[in-house]
Amino acid sequence: MKLLSGSELVGFIKERQAKQVRNLKQAHHVAPALAIVRCNPDNEVISTYIRLKQAYGEDIGVAVEVYSETRETIEQRIDELNTRDDIHGVIVQLPVVPNDITTSVLERVVTHKDVDGLSSATEFDPATPMAILWLLAGYNVSLDKVAVVGQGRLVGTPLVRMLKASGVDVVAYDKEFDGDLAYELQQARVVITATGQPGLIRSDMLAPGTVVVDAGTASEDGVIVGDLAPDVRERHDLTMTPERGGVGPLTVAALFDNVLRAACQQATS
Numbered sequence: 497m498k499l500l501s502g503s504e505l506v507g508f509i510k511e512r513q514a515k516q517v518r519n520l521k522q523a524h525h526v527a528p529a530l531a532i533v534r535c536n537p538d539n540e541v542i543s544t545y546i547r548l549k550q551a552y553g554e555d556i557g558v559a560v561e562v563y564s565e566t567r568e569t570i571e572q573r574i575d576e577l578n579t580r581d582d583i584h585g586v587i588v589q590l591p592v593v594p595n596d597i598t599t600s601v602l603e604r605v606v607t608h609k610d611v612d613g614l615s616s617a618t619e620f621d622p623a624t625p626m627a628i629l630w631l632l633a634g635y636n637v638s639l640d641k642v643a644v645v646g647q648g649r650l651v652g653t654p655l656v657r658m659l660k661a662s663g664v665d666v667v668a669y670d671k672e673f674d675g676d677l678a679y680e681l682q683q684a685r686v687v688i689t690a691t692g693q694p695g696l697i698r699s700d701m702l703a704p705g706t707v708v709v710d711a712g713t714a715s716e717d718g719v720i721v722g723d724l725a726p727d728v729r730e731r732h733d734l735t736m737t738p739e740r741g742g743v744g745p746l747t748v749a750a751l752f753d754n755v756l757r758a759a760c761q762q763a764t765s
Contacts, residue, residue, distance in 0.1 A: 497732050500709065502627065503741035505634045509749045510556055516756050517557040524763035526584075529559040530611070530755045531577045534589040535570045535601070541720065542589055552748045558755060567597060571604055578606045584762060585611035585755040590650070608761065611754035614649065620754045625655035627746035628688060628709055631737070637707050642666040643684035645677070645723070646691035651711050655688065671696060681706075689723040699727040708736040711743045 520526045553560035577586045586609045592598045613622035646652040659666040671691040678701040690711040712723030
């Protein structure tokens with residue numbers, strides 16, 4: 497089995513980003529900063545994700561501020577952050593509780609600070625699709641006959657859009673696809689899955705030599721798991737992301753790339 501390890505690639509990206517931060521501070525007197533707004537106080541998995549972003553920001557010299565809000569206060573907080581010149585990126589850490597305010601909250605972030613790329617008029621590509629493309633490029637994977645399983649707003653839908661814009665032959669499937677998903681995936685050379693449905697992708701669904709990227713995340717008994725069934729990882733003919741350190745590290749790196757881009761825009765405007 498060949499592994500597509502984001503952890504192996506992220507060090508080079510962090511080094512480049514740290515240099516960018518130093519240049520912004522020295523040449524333009526701009527100190528890049530990210531604000532994370534959460535409305536899910538009891539979610540320990542989300543707390544872990546936020547700590548990872550704080551640690552990454554510290555490593556490259558980007559300040560990260562975290563705000564815990566309620567349904568009643570979250571919009572006011574975003575409005576405040578939108579107006580602050582010292583904040584270059586604002587993200588709403590999903591999921592939002594209650595879920596029915598998610599869209600309105602995401603749309604409230606001004607487009608030039610929407611570094612998660614989740615509003616309808618965003619200026620940025622979402623971090624996880626960017627990370628997947630970086631990962632495949634980093635390992636020189638040919639984007640031929642690509643299948644994307646899962647059409648969520650965070651990963652699948654924007655990823656398909658980005659692939660099509662690059663002229664890639666890609667077919668999209670929702671996790672509720674009512675056809676023969678196993679047959680369809682066996683026709684693909686690259687399978688990218690991001691459904692958050694553990695065990696959805698089985699070994700019998702994948703042709704020999706397939707490249708498999710698991711970008712699905714779900715919590716089972718407090719442990720983050722992907723979309724691949726255990727029998728997939730017993731295959732030795734596949735190229736795939738590891739259980740840990742695949743897309744995740746590059747997703748954080750891609751988010752901070754957008755923060756630096758936003759800071760550069762302010763510095764040169």
